[in-house]
Amino acid sequence: DGWMGDDWFHYGAFRLANIAWLGSQTGYKGAGKAPPTGGYDDYDNFREVGSAGDWAKKSGYDQLPYWQRMVSHPAYDGFWQGQALDKLLAANPSNVPTIWEQGLWDQEDMYGAITAWEALKAKGKMGNNHLVMGPWRHSQINREGRELGPFKWDGDTALQFREQMILPLFNQYLKDGPAANLPPVAIYNTGENHWDRLSTWPLACQQGCAAPLKPIYLGANGSLGFDAAARGGDSYVSDPAKPVPHLPRPVNFNDGRWGDWLVSDQRGVDGRPDVLTYQTPVLTEAVRVSGAPIADLFARTTGTDADFIVKVIDVAPAENATDAKMGGYQLAISQDIFRGRYRESFAKPSAIPANKVQEYRFRLPTVNHVFQPGHRIMVQVQSSQFPLYDRNPQTYVPNIFLAKKEDYRPATITVERGGASASRVWLPVVPVDQSAIAAR
Structure with missing residues (x-):
């Protein structure tokens, strides 16, 4: 498609x-x-x-x-x-x-x-x-x-x-x-x-699977967990003049990085003021995810359009005895972008009402992964991934292909936490295969 x-x-x-x-x-x-x-x-x-x-x-x-x-x-x-x-x-x-x-x-x-x-x-x-x-x-x-x-x-x-x-x-x-x-x-x-x-797939899904999806919540101070978070919000300024790069600059589409960019280390953007990062404590038990995660954000913006990129990331332990550069590596196991104007209909876009909380729910690519003990689960949220994707002007225009330079304006975006507007990612959590662990 x-x-x-x-x-x-x-x-x-x-x-x-x-x-x-x-x-x-x-x-x-x-x-x-x-x-x-x-x-x-x-x-x-x-x-x-x-x-x-x-x-x-x-x-x-x-x-x-x-x-x-x-x-x-x-x-x-x-x-x-x-x-x-x-x-x-x-x-x-x-x-x-x-x-x-x-x-x-x-x-x-x-x-x-x-x-x-x-x-x-x-x-x-x-x-x-x-x-x-x-x-x-x-x-x-x-x-x-x-x-x-x-x-x-x-x-x-x-x-x-x-x-x-x-x-x-x-x-x-x-x-x-x-x-x-x-x-x-x-x-x-x-x-x-x-x-x-x-014998079948997925192993966990919204309905019709042996296991339901399990929400992992964005929490205060960059925390992430399976327990509901307290009410609050986290804000960042998304500026089309300074979009988040999808790879460390300089970015050239012929530089040889295109083939494996999806497994690139996300520490390249972690810590930017326009990227929200949430992570669990160090895991004491393995967590298996087998299916398609669903991003479920509640957010408001001072603009009238916005993009949302959500990544599910496996954070390696800080130290790696056999390969030091892999210590702390942030591997995105699933990520995608959603253009906010399509939150109600993919066929009929509409402007986002400024400063009003809206829900942005979208399916992320399929995963079959085990977060091992000693690792962390991380979620990153941002509003640009450039130049892989075109920039959202953040001012609603009928056709972004035809947006004018003056349409591109900074916007403050707030991701809500807790209560009825609890931002989360629905993860396809299933029991870890104990026989596979024994075999290893």
Whole structure:
């Protein structure tokens, strides 16, 4: 789904990183050089020009028909809904044996495979549809899968997938070979470093699962816990002139960091005045999460539009005897952005009433992870992630692609705590597999 959570938008926030790719596919097509971007730091390049529409005009991409269609359809209207694969499969379920494969840190397509599989599951089509999620970035199944960034896995997980899952399926259906005997679901456990082969997924959800979601609450003084927090609020100034970078600057989309940026250390933004950080005490027992977390923020802003980024983070112990630089590492196991104008309807955006508390509830990417004893659970909240996503002007305009420079204004955002407006993240907490612990 190109609008909900894959290539072009995530919950309405446009992904600037893909503008040049669009040009390479539909413009010069390799016959010439890409339009110049300016200096090395794409953070400055995009910020100084203005909106995504201004950038497209400057670079000539505004002449491309597909760009023109996107600008004409900034909301989740029939243009986007009509090409969403999960909706197409729900209307016309497929009977073709299929492995729906997705990386747990796919920096390009985090949404489509699992939601398509879920659509078929809802239609009773699990028999010949299998879900596989590995510890991979985009398209890493075609490469070596021993590691991602600084994280080492239990062997070549991509080769394991090709040899143990996809090859048996092809042999069964394309060569009349023996039954593949694949599990309905195979998801890598990124906290215990092994594959989990499961009969169903998710293990915890809002309804219909063996376990319900469990809220973890944002508390005072940066605390985080499963007990309800006292009433209060935490404020920060979100300034479009100084957006939070998604990677340490300088940011260049060709600097080699794109593939594994989702596992980058979030200490790069922890401590900024425009990033709220909450964390638990050091865990004394393991906590397993297996499903899709749901961000549930209550917030008010002095502006009339806002973005909200929520991250669920595993904080490593401060000291690491075998690799000192991994001490205290902040690994985001799930994160996403939500454009506030769509809080009531994805198809019909509306201005946010200034200084009035609103709820922003959205699903985060799927996880299968164990927070180990000695680690902490952390949640970060911020209102920009640039230049990965375009900046929200924070002044409501009908179409952010066409926002003018004077529309971009600072806003004070307050995240509420406790009471009826308790901000929290609903975590898919399930019992830790004791046999897996014994095996380790």
